[in-house]
Amino acid sequence: MRQYRQSEPVDFVIVGTGAGGGTLACRLAEHGFSVVAMDAGPYFRPLEDFASDESEQTKLYWTDDRIVDGANPLQMGGNNSGKAVGGSTVHFAMVSLRFRPEWFKSRSLLGYGADWPLDWREMWRYYSEVEDALKIAGPITYPWGPHRPRYPYRAHELNAAARALADGCEALGIQWTETPIATLSAPRGLAHPCVYRGFCTSGCSTNAKQSALVTWIPRAIAAGAEIRDLAMVGRIEADNSNLATGVHYHRDGQWRFQRARNVVVAGYAIETPRLLLNSATDRFPAGLANSSGLVGKNLMVQSNQAVWGTMEREVRSYKGPPSLAITEHWNYEDKGKDFFGGYCYMSQGPLPQLWANTLLSARGLWGPHLISEMENYNHVVGLKIVGEMLPQEANRVTLADETDQYGLRIPRITYSWCDNDRRLIDHSLAFMTEALEAVDATDIWRQNDDTCHLNGTARMGNDPLTSVVNADCRSWDIRNLWICDGSVFPTVGGVNPSLTIQAIACRTADRIKTMARRGEL
Amino acid sequence: MRRSNGVTATQIALGLAALAASSSLLDKRSLARARKYRTGEPKQAKAVYDNRILGGKLDVPATVTAAKRLNRAAGMLALSVLADSGVEHYRGSFKNKAMFTPLIVSAATLGVSVHGTADRRKAAHIMRDTTYLLAATTGLIGTCFHFYNVAKKAGGFSWQNLFYGAPLGAPMAILLSGLIGFCSERVRETPRGITPSIFDLPAGRAMAALTSVGLLGTAGEAGLLHFRGAFHNPFMLLPVTLPPLGAALLARTAAAGPGRRHPFVRWWMRLLVTMGLAGVGFHAYGVSRNMGGWRNWSQNVLNGPPLPAPPSFAGLALAGLAALGLMRDHPDA
Amino acid sequence: MPDSRPGTRFPGYDVLSKRQGPSWNEKTREVIAKRLATASEPRFFTADEFLTVVAAASRIVPQPPTRRPVPIAALVDRKLHLMQSDGYRLPGTPRDGEAWRLGLKALDLETRVAFGVPFHILKEADQDFLLARMQSGELRDPAWTDMASDVFFRMRLARDIVLAYYSHPTAWSEIGWGGPASPRGYVRIDYDERDPWEAAEVKGGNVVAARRKNNRVR
Structure with missing residues (x-):
């Protein structure tokens, strides 16, 4: 791996190496720029470092101190934040979906949220690029939305949990398909195909999962980028000419400074605004890139409610990737809804610790009730949504007064559902209940409390007054400061965001190349 | 919406099923006719015949040589089926007791084929005949079972179920083994001076045609499964290109008429035999490419590429060679 | 119906019997040993x-x-x-x-x-x-x-x-979970399908059959 001196200003220093930063590091390095990408977490070697164990693998999660409040405080950690090279793609569930085209103009076309400054047709091309880069295993034809090219790899075999979803959809007369997922269904280079071990959200020790760690990062290194792990960036330095000059980061027990001609923040929707806010100076008292006052605002998670039941037959949903089958029916069908936005739902495969904690926290079970319910583990079947939540300025990331192990102020994450969020959730729970009843599940119950993913907090737009970055992820205020992760989403849609984040990163890299050629950097 | 996409593979399978069904209806008539000829065989014609056909070098009639080759081809196919259904039905935990049937039948078919390969007599053997017919019937019934299995799953004949459900084409291999074996018995018992024929067709050309269809069907099966593997290794293209070309060559041979030697087609068939045997090696490599390699055999032999599948091509190509041999040695066949 | 008393649904199943087999990698052995x-x-x-x-x-x-x-x-x-x-x-x-x-x-x-x-x-x-x-x-x-x-x-x-x-x-064995699974994962993943290295549940009251299967788990 090529290494850069701190005193040597690199073209780009990228903070974060997940779906946004990892992808961008790769594409910028391949375009010929000098790149140092930093991550607060370690550079894991999955084949040697990953155990088949839920507890041990919490080492992949971002578990630094955070305060959560609001009417519906978020659960952080495993379901939404990673601290490792590759970011949360190291433990994501690999679901790789495209936005519905109309969502890029949801304000104009659908009457809610905000418009994106991006055109869906351009995004369609970048989606294809990412799908090929990750060798997504998906269905031959996708039932919803405009035409897309065939997925590079074939869909995986459905497990029983996915069969239950399929049977339910058939019974209710809606379409379903195999979930396009970023885990190999055939060998690729040195990587083995998926072995259906079911530990996807605890990290893939097969290397079948096409995370940023095993796709973009090796490409980035091959193209000359440096990946600096265990490097916690605490502050971006900005000078008096409205330019960023580099980043202060903590590594090997001391603070250091990396000079750079451009700084890209890609820390996901909590750490990105936290870093911008923590980088406030006299010149930028409200934090960097924050002349709009929108840094940290419009935080959007996605509703992640579930309906669970028990089958007479053995399901053993712990086998295989958790979400092998999906229906996007309610993303594309607008009739019969009393809410804005959409949701998809997928089959589920919780491992024992997660399942036990779900029974405890969502159902209040403990004692003999918990023990006997846990013995039904192999018969449990569940459907879970990824649902759109609307952007609200009151849902936001601010700085708390307390500090963390680096002496940096910790984030305070405020979240409350709005009426529309609740109506969407109610609709989905009612529908999924029907779907489980249709496959003769018994003891059906609803899990109301869960959310997933992080977006917003530095939205992109066409107007510096109402957005933080432009369509190229370039901040309005500081021309060599970029933000490239889920933070830039103006709306969140009803699908998992990772594919869109990576598509935006690919586009951003291409745009930077074009602008560099024109001398516009 | 995906149903329509399943048609290509399904059509191949359906075509094969139709062919096999019509063939088996003809069996009884053909068998009866063959018996009639056998009783009236003129013994004194033997020496004349052998001299004419073989130039007096051997005392084994050309029909028996061809029959033995066909037994060998049937045996190779049966071996492939025995191993393949053994592995696949073990994977299916023998949930249905009927899943033992192809193991028993293919083992018996393999047994009688070995017997036939060593047998220099000119008479059909009742055990071999019965076993081969049983194998053909098993193939037909198995195909029905597999169609039922796929049809009942959500999505029906979707790509998902074609990829991962019971393989529609697989039972055809035991059907082909049975048909080839049955044909070998008809060829073997053909008297001196009479053109060996099957179903009233000249045996050599009929066998070439049957093998041609078999090669196409098997290539279709390989194509489906290699498509499932996204043709990630360029060698995966071999079994979807070489066998269809071989099938075309054989079909042309069958149409061209008797009395030619077809050296190129023979060479191509030998290539397919090699490919079929080498395929085991490729698939063994494929198993090693899965997580844990051969140390994790209990998973990878089942989830990796099927080791016993490629020899089906070798078996069919051997049948093709036998057919070509018969046409060469017996100009009227 | 399965026996409702705790710990009787998967008789003889011990996830640790797979410890030295292909379902566990070195890292997992180390973590669990600790x-x-x-x-x-x-x-x-x-x-x-x-x-x-x-x-x-x-x-x-x-x-x-x-x-x-x-x-x-x-x-x-x-x-x-x-x-x-x-x-x-x-x-x-x-x-x-x-x-x-x-x-x-x-x-x-x-x-x-x-x-x-x-x-x-x-x-x-x-x-x-x-x-x-x-x-x-x-x-x-x-x-x-x-x-x-x-x-x-x-x-x-x-x-x-x-x-x-x-x-x-111990808790994993009690609920009949397969436990650690790398390098070896699973092959049989449809309804009512069980790999030979997974827990067998008592079916139709046949404790002996389930125990026999569970004793063979490696």
Whole structure:
């Protein structure tokens, strides 16, 4: 791996190496720029470092101190934040979906949220690029939305949990398909195909999962980028000419400074605004890139409610990737809804610790009730949504007064559902209940409390007054400061965001190349 | 919406099923006719015949040589089926007791084929005949079972179920083994001076045609499964290109008429035999490419590429060679 | 129907029988060996606190007397000792370790006020009564300060105890889970399909058949 001196200003220093930063590091390095990408977490070697164990693998999660409040405080950690090279793609569930085209103009076309400054047709091309880069295993034809090219790899075999979803959809007369997922269904280079071990959200020790760690990062290194792990960036330095000059980061027990001609923040929707806010100076008292006052605002998670039941037959949903089958029916069908936005739902495969904690926290079970319910583990079947939540300025990331192990102020994450969020959730729970009843599940119950993913907090737009970055992820205020992760989403849609984040990163890299050629950097 | 996409593979399978069904209806008539000829065989014609056909070098009639080759081809196919259904039905935990049937039948078919390969007599053997017919019937019934299995799953004949459900084409291999074996018995018992024929067709050309269809069907099966593997290794293209070309060559041979030697087609068939045997090696490599390699055999032999599948091509190509041999040695066949 | 008594649904199944087989990699063996070797003495909790945690754990996750118990309290203790945190907390709730100390202190006080003895001395029914009141947020002694008792129950006490129990191979065997699975994963993944290296459930009352299958799990 090529290494850069701190005193040597690199073209780009990228903070974060997940779906946004990892992808961008790769594409910028391949375009010929000098790149140092930093991550607060370690550079894991999955084949040697990953155990088949839920507890041990919490080492992949971002578990630094955070305060959560609001009417519906978020659960952080495993379901939404990673601290490792590759970011949360190291433990994501690999679901790789495209936005519905109309969502890029949801304000104009659908009457809610905000418009994106991006055109869906351009995004369609970048989606294809990412799908090929990750060798997504998906269905031959996708039932919803405009035409897309065939997925590079074939869909995986459905497990029983996915069969239950399929049977339910058939019974209710809606379409379903195999979930396009970023885990190999055939060998690729040195990587083995998926072995259906079911530990996807605890990290893939097969290397079948096409995370940023095993796709973009090796490409980035091959193209000359440096990946600096265990490097916690605490502050971006900005000078008096409205330019960023580099980043202060903590590594090997001391603070250091990396000079750079451009700084890209890609820390996901909590750490990105936290870093911008923590980088406030006299010149930028409200934090960097924050002349709009929108840094940290419009935080959007996605509703992640579930309906669970028990089958007479053995399901053993712990086998295989958790979400092998999906229906996007309610993303594309607008009739019969009393809410804005959409949701998809997928089959589920919780491992024992997660399942036990779900029974405890969502159902209040403990004692003999918990023990006997846990013995039904192999018969449990569940459907879970990824649902759109609307952007609200009151849902936001601010700085708390307390500090963390680096002496940096910790984030305070405020979240409350709005009426529309609740109506969407109610609709989905009612529908999924029907779907489980249709496959003769018994003891059906609803899990109301869960959310997933992080977006917003530095939205992109066409107007510096109402957005933080432009369509190229370039901040309005500081021309060599970029933000490239889920933070830039103006709306969140009803699908998992990772594919869109990576598509935006690919586009951003291409745009930077074009602008560099024109001398516009 | 995906149903329509399943048609290509399904059509191949359906075509094969139709062919096999019509063939088996003809069996009884053909068998009866063959018996009639056998009783009236003129013994004194033997020496004349052998001299004419073989130039007096051997005392084994050309029909028996061809029959033995066909037994060998049937045996190779049966071996492939025995191993393949053994592995696949073990994977299916023998949930249905009927899943033992192809193991028993293919083992018996393999047994009688070995017997036939060593047998220099000119008479059909009742055990071999019965076993081969049983194998053909098993193939037909198995195909029905597999169609039922796929049809009942959500999505029906979707790509998902074609990829991962019971393989529609697989039972055809035991059907082909049975048909080839049955044909070998008809060829073997053909008297001196009479053109060996099957179903009233000249045996050599009929066998070439049957093998041609078999090669196409098997290539279709390989194509489906290699498509499932996204043709990630360029060698995966071999079994979807070489066998269809071989099938075309054989079909042309069958149409061209008797009395030619077809050296190129023979060479191509030998290539397919090699490919079929080498395929085991490729698939063994494929198993090693899965997580844990051969140390994790209990998973990878089942989830990796099927080791016993490629020899089906070798078996069919051997049948093709036998057919070509018969046409060469017996100009009227 | 399966036997409803705990621990009888997968007779003879022991996830540890796969320990040296292809389902476990080196890293997993190392991690689980360490967990199984957890000594029963506390490193984070004081002796008194630890007695309360042991008592609470035996009510949150009751274990049958017929086998060696999972050292739940010690596992919780190690996690706090190593400062392995969930990483998020409500305002008014301190970081994980401090939250435990605060919650245990408040519980102790509530117990002494109501029953005059420490929590671990109480009858099981009384312990359950207090835990249920904690779960519903009805314990409101000033000793709880800004941390609501229901939040402590859901996000710390019961959560940590439940997670600790289901991190142990004994619990995995009890629920018939396949356990660690790398390099070897699974082959048979449809309804009612079981790989030979998975737990067999008693079907149709045939305990012998299930036990025979489970004894062959490697």
